[in-house]
Amino acid sequence: MDTETRAAAGDPSPPRRDRERGTGWTRRRFVGALAGAAAVVAVPSPAAPPAGTAAPRSGTGATRSGPRTAAPLPKPSGPRPLYIGTYTSADGGGTGIGLASYDPETGRITGTGTLTGVPDPSYLAVHPDGRTLYAVDERQDGAVTAVRLADRRVLGTRSTGGAGPCHLSVHPTGRWLLSADYGSGSVAVHPVDASGALGERTDRVTHTSPPPGPGQQGPHAHQFLTSPDGGHVLAVDLGTDTVYTYRLDPAKGALTEVGQAHTRPGAGPRHLTFHPGGRYAYLANEVDDTVAVCAYDPRSGGLDIGEPQPTGSGGGTNYPAQFLVTADGRYAFLANRGHNSLARYAVEGDGARLRLLGTVPAGGDFPRQIAFSPDGRLLFAANQRSGTVTVFHVAADGGLRQAGEPFASPVAVCALPL
DSSP: OOSSOOOBOOOOSSOEEOSSOOOOBOOOOOOOOOOOOOOEEEOOOOOOOOTTOOOOOOOOGGGOOOOOOSSOOOOOOSOEEEEEEOOSSSTTOOSSEEEEEEOTTTOOEEEEEEEOSOSSOOOEEEOTTSSEEEEEEOSSSOEEEEEETTTTEEEEEEEOSSSOEEEEEEOTTSSEEEEEETTTTEEEEEEBOTTSOBOSOSEEEEOOSSOOOTTOSSOOEEEEEEOTTSSOEEEEETTTTEEEEEEEOTTTOOEEEEEEEEOSTTOOEEEEEEOTTSSEEEEEETTTTEEEEEEEOTTTOOEEEOOOBOOSSTTSSOEEEEEEEOTTSSEEEEEEETTTEEEEEEEEGGGTEEEEEEEEEOSSSOEEEEEEOTTSSEEEEEETTTTEEEEEEEOTTSOEEEOSSOEEOTTOOEEEEO
């Protein structure tokens, strides 16, 4: 669960396509209380990638780690755009997508207005060409919306066919939008045309097997992303304690399931982030307050989930939300809701191990989502309950230093710096 009272009807029958069926859904709202020792966990080495495998890409949607490059990126000059997601239907929520800019040197955020016309835009992603913004419409009748950034014109909205979409990402080809419906436990694919606008969905799959995990009433798809090699798309489902691997038909936009990876019962996997090397990934388990290192096989798309390890919360009430990995692959950061911290990990063994270094205060209440600036020098944390966005300078040694006072933004649940 996302630490709130939300429910969805589940169907533990064998897997099948369900393109139109919706299920009952209670909008995700959050409860939780505020509320380390070092730990190292290794996982089995994945199979070697086949000859000719494409170089891994780093980052997807709002959680990108920036380009992989051996030399430091040139420092950007002048203010850069920042987009902030919210719940428009929540008490004290925003009225649309928050518009702001940030100074890439100081991290200072300046508000510039609001883009209205997009209901409950709780998660945001940008097209690889940087010209189009995509948002979920996290409502009972789930939808995804495209916005042209040049003139901030809404290009249209398409139904996901499910309930409560909470995550989306753009396939690296730029041709497909992938979205996850929490309420109905389904994932959907929409085509993206040359203008960045969305077409009617080409596929939708509801997770019906395995049956829901302990305490869950049904499947709850929480993330849908592309593997670094581009050969597979993976869906993280909190309700079934499973990460599903699919192949995406590049011409038709159709999904074919090729594998499942299961956490321990009741872990509640929420978010997966790949190491830049493309052979390992890190999984945040929301329900049991753990993380895990996963080995990834690019040939089969198989994921091998390692043993649970700590989040730095010290055993208090905590719901880990999201991982980030630096572009050089040396450090990882985890947003802890409840403990209200960012956990810092050293990444060892070319990605095979995480070593907890400690935590730093998030500078706000309930850090729902974190994102790097494109150059990786700043980290943004969207704090839902305090309605703020905190900015941190990221040091070469993985240290985090808060950059001034948090920026006030109503029910801030996603921050996307460009």
